[in-house]
Amino acid sequence: MKALRKLLGYDDKFFDLLEASALEAQSSVQLLATLVRSPDKVPTLDDFILTRRKDKRITEEITEALCKTFVTPLEREDIEALSFALYKIPKTVEKFSEKFVLCNAQVRDVNFQEQIRILETSVATLLVMVQNLRARTHLEKMKELNEKLHHLEGQADKLMLLFIRDLYSGHHDPLKVIITLDLYETLEGTIDRCRDAGNVIFQIVLKYS
Numbered sequence: 001m002k003a004l005r006k007l008l009g010y011d012d013k014f015f016d017l018l019e020a021s022a023l024e025a026q027s028s029v030q031l032l033a034t035l036v037r038s039p040d041k042v043p044t045l046d047d048f049i050l051t052r053r054k055d056k057r058i059t060e061e062i063t064e065a066l067c068k069t070f071v072t073p074l075e076r077e078d079i080e081a082l083s084f085a086l087y088k089i090p091k092t093v094e095k096f097s098e099k100f101v102l103c104n105a106q107v108r109d110v111n112f113q114e115q116i117r118i119l120e121t122s123v124a125t126l127l128v129m130v131q132n133l134r135a136r137t138h139l140e141k142m143k144e145l146n147e148k149l150h151h152l153e154g155q156a157d158k159l160m161l162l163f164i165r166d167l168y169s170g171h172h173d174p175l176k177v178i179i180t181l182d183l184y185e186t187l188e189g190t191i192d193r194c195r196d197a198g199n200v201i202f203q204i205v206l207k208y209s
Contacts, residue, residue, distance in 0.1 A: 014072060014079055015134040017062050021086040022123075022130040024055040028090035029123045029190075035097060036112050048097045052090040059087045074133075078204045085197035086130075089123065092193050096186040103179045110180050114159055115187045122152045122194035129201045139209040142202055149198040156191045160184060 028051045062083045066076050100107065129145050163184050167177045 012073075012134070013065060013069075014062065014074065017058055017065070018079070018082060018086065018133070019127075019130055021055055021058045021062075021083060022127045024051055024058065025086055025089035025093075025194075026123045026127050027051050028055075028093040029119055032093050032097060033116050033120060035100065036116055045094070045097055045101060048090075048094045052094045055087050055090045059083050074204060075207070078200070078207070082130075082197065082200045082204070085193070085200050088193045089190060089197070092186065092190045096183065096190065099179075099183055099186060103183070106176050106179050107183060110183070112183070112187060115156060115184070115191070118152050118156050118159075119187065119191050119194070122149055122191050125149055125152070126194045126197055126201075129198055133201055133204065139205055142205045146198045146202040149195045153191055153195040156188050160188050 028048060031047050031051065062079065066072065066079060072079060125145055125148050129142060132142065132145075164181070166172075167181055172180075
């Protein structure tokens, strides 16, 4: 029966790998939240690098499996698109963490908490979408989750405008303005990566609905 399922394209291998990638994305966000919420601790990039490398290996494993598998449960380009979309999350998180560590003295008093909260909710929502992809969840459920991601991304955009208004008020050191704005944009970019991956999943579900 298992061999027949594989022959018909029901091999769970790709779903396992995609879920593993989504979990690494969530792990990277959890590390980031800990880093930002514990500014008095000496930050390290080792864990971020490890998480990103784990996800890269998963992405490479997916690419290799696509080359070796004759029939896949989803179209090859869809699996590949989702794999790369998921990998961009820990990659962007690592970029933020590098900048945050290097400029820690300048941004120690900057509040990133609301963006972090949005990011945590976004990656958790994305993980649910990836997990539900295996079960071919009803279109309306996926639509609801995808709309939630878009709503969260919209909240992040509004926050960004408020941050920019404050930074350009003339009350801050110019160097701090440049550094903080770059960090805000990188963090918002991570939220965008979650939305992008959600869009890929929703397009897949639309195709098979």
